[in-house]
Amino acid sequence: MCKCQLSVATVCLSRRNLLALLSKLDRRAKGEQTECTLVKRDDTHPVYPQSHHVIFVVGVEDAEYYKDREPGAVHPKDES
16 A cells, blocks of 8 residues: 655656566566566656655556546546
8 A cells, every 4th residue: 555645755657667567567467476676766867866765656557547436537538
């Protein structure tokens, strides 16, 4: 479960990072052991530095994340 802090963090994810996180979710759904987490430690990138020294990005299945509430609006072009 995510335990979010009340501070602002900038997380820059490449397409490769996003695809890796989706792959982890797919692998977990198939029964593989994975924490579905990316650990970002790149706070020195010259163009896209993270705002914190270490950031954990955790993937959660929609059914789990939205089990107690309705999901928010998504642009129609981004709906799958």
